[in-house]
Amino acid sequence: MNKIKISAVSYTNTKPFLYGLQHSAIKENIDLSLDMPSDCAQKLIDNKVDIGLIPVAATLNLPEWHIISNYCIGAEGPVNSVFIFSNCPIEEATTIQLDPESRSSNNLAKVLLKNFWKVTPELVTGAADYASSTDPKTAFVQIGDRTFGKTEQYQYVYDLSGEWKKFTGLPFVFAAWIANKPIPEAFTKEFDQALRHGLAHRSDLLKVLPQRADFDMEDYLMHKLDFNLTEEKRKALYLFLDYIKAL
Numbered sequence: 510m511n512k513i514k515i516s517a518v519s520y521t522n523t524k525p526f527l528y529g530l531q532h533s534a535i536k537e538n539i540d541l542s543l544d545m546p547s548d549c550a551q552k553l554i555d556n557k558v559d560i561g562l563i564p565v566a567a568t569l570n571l572p573e574w575h576i577i578s579n580y581c582i583g584a585e586g587p588v589n590s591v592f593i594f595s596n597c598p599i600e601e602a603t604t605i606q607l608d609p610e611s612r613s614s615n616n617l618a619k620v621l622l623k624n625f626w627k628v629t630p631e632l633v634t635g636a637a638d639y640a641s642s643t644d645p646k647t648a649f650v651q652i653g654d655r656t657f658g659k660t661e662q663y664q665y666v667y668d669l670s671g672e673w674k675k676f677t678g679l680p681f682v683f684a685a686w687i688a689n690k691p692i693p694e695a696f697t698k699e700f701d702q703a704l705r706h707g708l709a710h711r712s713d714l715l716k717v718l719p720q721r722a723d724f725d726m727e728d729y730l731m732h733k734l735d736f737n738l739t740e741e742k743r744k745a746l747y748l749f750l751d752y753i754k755a756l
């Protein structure tokens with residue numbers, strides 16, 4: 510049998526899933542690569558992989574897509590790794606730099622700016638001074654491990670899934686396991702079992718992950734991230750896609 514090609518996110522948030530895949534027999538049947546989220550999406554769009562843990566916003570660029578797992582990268586409220594960092598209140602920012610590694614959170618920022626904060630700053634992709642501008646009215650979106658320990662460095666910090674919760678009352682799905690073609694059910698069943706195994710062994714994973722004084726890794730992996738793709742999260746996902754389409 511040809512191996513199923515999979516692209517997964519290279520951040521800490523995906524380590525429980527990797528643990529599960531690496532400790533299950535399914536590892537013999539998959540060809541796994543680790544990529545930044547924007548590249549996971551591009552690989553699935555270009556059909557270089559069959560399945561990706563892709564930013565849900567990128568489904569809008571796929572002619573065919575199937576959610577193949579009951580697990581995701583989500584949050585029931587603040588996630589503690591997806592932020593707008595700013596030196597002024599968000600309502601006063603004139604420029605927002607977007608994160609080149611993100612697809613979902615850049616769009617989440619746009620949805621919140623328009624519909625929740627009701628402001629229209631300039632949005633910049635590929636800023637030369639991304640995340641290092643000294644302009645007091647320039648803020649930036651940032652996701653993943655690069656945000657760890659940064660919440661003390663900026664005067665105004667907006668946790669985007671926390672803000673989404675205030676706006677909609679709903680949880681949020683950043684990324685989901687999505688295929689660009691039908692995948693046999695025997696495989697998806699075994700795949701979900703492997704992911705579940707990884708989630709059940711987060712405490713073992715925490716023992717080997719590097720700890721940092723400025724970030725609560727246990728709280729992040731056990732509580733802030735919520736990996737279950739519940740009905741409410743699916744509802745939030747489709748609502749989010751509707752908001753993106755209306756931008």
Ligand SMILES: C=C(O[C@@H]1C=C(C(=O)O)C=C[C@H]1O)C(=O)O
Binds near residue numbers: 547564610652
């Ligand atoms: C919670 C996170 O979720 C992520 C955010 C993504 C995005 O903005 O496109 C994509 C995948 C996830 O890794 C994070 O990266 O910190």
